[in-house]
Amino acid sequence: MALTKRRPAPQWDAVIRGTGVVALLAIYPTIRWPDVGGLAAFLCITIFVNGPLAPLLPATYEPIQIIAGRAYDPLIVALVGVAGTCYIEFINYYLYRYAILHPKLEGARNSKVVRVTVAIFQRSPFWSVWLCALTPLPYWAVRFLGPLTGYPIGRYMLATFLGRLPRYYLIARFGKWLPVSDLVLGVVTVLMIAAALGIVVLHWLRERTASRGGGTVLDAARTPV
Secondary structure: OOOOOOOOOHHHHHHHHHHHHHHHHOHHHHHHOOHHHHHHHHHHHHHHHOOOOHHHOOOOHHHHHHHHHHHOOHHHHHHHHHHHHHHHHHHHHHHHHHHHOOHHHHHHHOOHHHHHHHHHHHHOHHHHHHHHHHOOOOOHHHHHHHHHHOOOHHHHHHHHHHHHHHHHHHHHHHOOOOOOOHHHHHHHHHHHHHHHHHHHHHHHHHHHHHHHOOOOOOHHHOOOO
């Protein structure tokens, strides 16, 4: 079965299992209350776009939230979005830690840029995570810094929750009066995802070509995101 067979990449294993469980649990509520189906799909999309491809999908999740905010109560959209985000970010934390602490990346960890960045983060780690979760500041930065500095997972997830919840609510609320059709938002989102997948495919083809030509790529450099 899909939920019992493990995948080679642990990050994708977590994404597939999470979305599979959501889909199974949503079967009965969807039959009983059809509107639940849309929320279950939104939850699965949330897990996907915040998973391994997150850095390649900038500004993709916001149009989805806006569309959901037009169909459902913005608070419900925010709560469902935060639930999916916290699930996958919990997984991301340990995947990033495993990759970052790999012995082959010791040189990168000890570089001047990383040391300075870590020093700044450690001055106020909770508020750094919260600020990146709330604002357009790149959240991927704290995805690295949290595990790298050993910041406690409980505080990390709390800061993420407190930052993402109001952000998601405001974006969903914004969808109520944005003068753009759902079709336009949908097309924009699909194009962004297609562009991201195209980048992934090109990167994979280049790596494959390099390996055939005798080049090597360190496994540790393939950081799960």
